[in-house]
Amino acid sequence: DSGVTQTPKHLITATGQRVTLRCSPRSGDLSVYWYQQSLDQGLQFLIQYYNGEERAKGNILERFSAQQFPDLHSELNLSSLELGDSALYFCASSLGQGADEQYFGPGTRLTVT
Amino acid sequence: EDQVTQSPEALRLQEGESSSLNCSYTVSGLRGLFWYRQDPGKGPEFLFTLYSAGEEKEKERLKATLTKKESFLHITAPKPEDSATYLCAVSSGGSYIPTFGRGTSLIVHP
Numbered sequence: 001d002s003g004v005t006q007t008p009k010h011l012i013t014a015t016g017q018r019v020t021l022r023c024s025p026r027s028g029d030l031s032v033y034w035y036q037q038s039l040d041q042g043l044q045f046l047i048q049y050y051n052g053e054e055r056a057k058g059n060i061l062e063r064f065s066a067q068q069f070p071d072l073h074s075e076l077n078l079s080s081l082e083l084g085d086s087a088l089y090f091c092a093s094s095l096g097q098g099a100d101e102q103y104f105g106p107g108t109r110l111t112v113t
Numbered sequence: 114e115d116q117v118t119q120s121p122e123a124l125r126l127q128e129g130e131s132s133s134l135n136c137s138y139t140v141s142g143l144r145g146l147f148w149y150r151q152d153p154g155k156g157p158e159f160l161f162t163l164y165s166a167g168e169e170k171e172k173e174r175l176k177a178t179l180t181k182k183e184s185f186l187h188i189t190a191p192k193p194e195d196s197a198t199y200l201c202a203v204s205s206g207g208s209y210i211p212t213f214g215r216g217t218s219l220i221v222h223p
Contacts (some may be wrong), residue, residue, distance in 0.1 A: 001157075002156065002158070002159075004156075017114070025197050033210075042213060042214075042215045042216070043157070043200065043213040044209050045213075046139020048210060055131075055209075056208065056209065056210050081133050088154075090157075092156075092157075097209055098144075098204060098208075098210060098211075099146070099177050100162070101159045102147075102149060102159065102211070103122065104149075104156030104157045104158070104159075105156050105161060106155060106156050107154070109154075
């Protein structure tokens with residue numbers, strides 16, 4: 001158990017819909033990262049927050065957004081969903097701003113039908 | 114742009130048959146190289162961080178080494194429970210965000 005929690009575990013929704021994925025980092029960690037993992041793309045970095053502030057952005061679509069709240073939990077919002085958004089979404093946390101080991105949550109499996 | 118290439122893509126071993134996984138990288142100023150283990154449908158699990166060439170780290174049957182161009186994950190006398198995908202990632206001076214390789218899928222047969 002990494003100490004990182006993610007909800008929900010599974011999500012099935014239709015194209016065009018909007019969903020919110022939630023992540024609670026390990027106790028004491030200030031950074032939260034979001035990743036998308038699909039069979040053909042591998043693990044792709046989406047966005048990082050550090051202590052409530054956006055720290056880095058990766059290949060995140062404009063339809064996706066995230067935020068980190070004062071209690072350090074984070075939410076990833078996915079809107080206007082397309083079939084190609086079906087993937088595993090992982091949240092990870094680390095103590096510092098980067099270049100240190102990350103601890104991953106169990107993931108949310110999103111299926112868009 | 115940081116690049117990470119892992120080989121082989123897949124590896125099948127008999128229990129007790131030692132082998133090595135390779136991670137070749139191209140970065141501008143390595144900050145850290147990370148190894149993770151990922152079981153199917155689960156999040157990656159952190160194994161090691163290596164920071165400079167010549168560094169080695171061990172954990173049970175796993176040993177990670179680092180040169181200026183690549184890292185090896187040596188698996189000694191593997192057991193079926195070592196079956197997993199092993200991911201390599203690098204973080205460089207240009208970006209704190211790690212770039213992940215596609216991984217090596219390891220299957221250890223009893």
